[in-house]
Amino acid sequence: MRGEHRHELRELAETIFADARSRASASETGFDAGLWTTLEQAGLARLTLPEAAGGSGGSLTDLAVVLEAAGAYAARVPLVETDLLAGWLAHAAGLEVPAGPLTAATAELTIQPTGDGATVSGTLPRVPWARAATAIVVLAGDRVLVLPPAAVEITEGSNVAEEPRDTVTVADVTLGPGAVAAAPDGATARLGLRAALGRTLLLAGAARGALAESVRYAGERVQFGRPIGRFQAIQQQLALAAAEVAAVAAASAAAARTAAADGFGADTTAFAVAAAKARASEAAGVVARIxxxxxxxxxxxxxxxxxxxxxxxxxxxxxxGSEASWNDELGARALAAGGEGLWPLVTGAP
Incomplete structure (x- = not known):
């Protein structure tokens, strides 16, 4: 039954993202408000958050299906930031999860307690989708803060894909008790793993999307009287790209299953996510080049x-986290496990 559910969810996500992609020009950038409304109506915008927090109560493996489709169609919405990061962090800290698209950040801020609230100052660099968010959930040391965008200064920036990566300046912003709480145990590590898993799943989708575009084009582009996809050199390159896409899909799906089964506080999850993000980052350059x-x-x-x-x-x-940084993490964990612990670490066996 779960397999049938997952298949239906994949069809729904693919349909929604493909439709949004078909309606947009390839030169459009920024937040896709229409797509976000559709995702909220379909219950996909906050898929893994519990219903009490305004979510759909889905699993991480469900979300993996949706994020992979979002990556394949270059969806211009903060799904990872809203569901996996900001929504989870606010809910885990016992705060009300704000409505609408959210984003999250980790930063060192100056926090002055004021009764049950606090006055906050500092700078948040490269915050994804800050200009489109209804709230910015910040992990600042041992505190979780919910910042309203109207109270901060946002300087627009972007990554190479022209996705918003904004600088947020916080100047003596006063927050009430409903916007400040103690951070949950292990929040920094768990938030980092959640972000890496979300990014890995998006990478898996983008790699699949790049391969699909290439296979289609190779079948349509005629050179020397036949489609270029019939030339052995092109076939070999596409086969290499397909192998990279398959490897990333397997690694990202395994990491999502491990996180769903063991939780983000488990060593098995940390190892699986590190391996998946390192493998996805490695494959990204190969697939894009081909x-x-x-x-x-x-x-x-x-x-x-x-x-x-x-x-x-x-x-x-x-x-x-780059390929190098996550490979460093994998190496450190392998050395710490030692000879007897390496096999259980890699296989997840007791």
Whole structure:
């Protein structure tokens, strides 16, 4: 029954994101308000949050299906930030989860207690989707803060995919008791793993999207009297890209299953997420390179849909931990496990 449910969820997500993509120009950037409204109406915007927090009570494996589809169609909405990060952090801290699209940040801020609230100052660099968010949920040391965008200064910025990565300046903002709470245990590590898993699932989708565009184009582009997809050199490159896409899909799905079963506080989850993000970041460059080699110069134009997924591959491979940083984490955990603990660590066996 779960397999049937997952299949129906995948069909729903693919339909929603494909429809949004078909209605938008390849040159459009910024928040897609229409898509967000559709996701909220379908119960996908806060899929893993409990119903008491305004969510749908779904599982991480359900969310994995939705995020992979979002990556494949370059969806311009803060799904990871709203559901996996800001929504979870606010709810775990016992705060009311604000309505609408949310974003999250981790930063060192100056916090002065004022009764049951606090006065806050500081700077939050490169906050995803800050300009579109109804609230910014911040993990500041041992405190969780909910900042209203109207009370802060937002300087717009972007990553290479032109997704919002804004600087938020907080100058003596006073927050009431409903916007300040103690951070849950292990919040920093768990938030980092959640962000990395979400980014990995988006990378898996973007890699699939780049491969699909390349296979389609190779079947349509005629050179020397036949489609270029019939040339052995093109076939070999597409096969290599397909292998990378399959590897990332397997690693990201395994990480999501492990997190769903063991929780983000488990060593098994930390290892699985680290391995998946490192593998996805490695594959991102390979898949993007092959996709542009197959397309030639046309794939680099602003009007071409390929740009939407390849620029995200380039941007996301370094966000929420690069390939090198997560490989360092894997190495440290393997050394700490020692000879006897390495096999159980890798396989998850007791």
């Amino acid at each position: 996709a542009h080699q197959v397309h030639g110069a046309i794939g680099f134009t602003r009007e071409h849909a390929l740009r939407l997924v390849t620029t995200r591959l380039w941007a996301w491979r370094d966000e929420d």
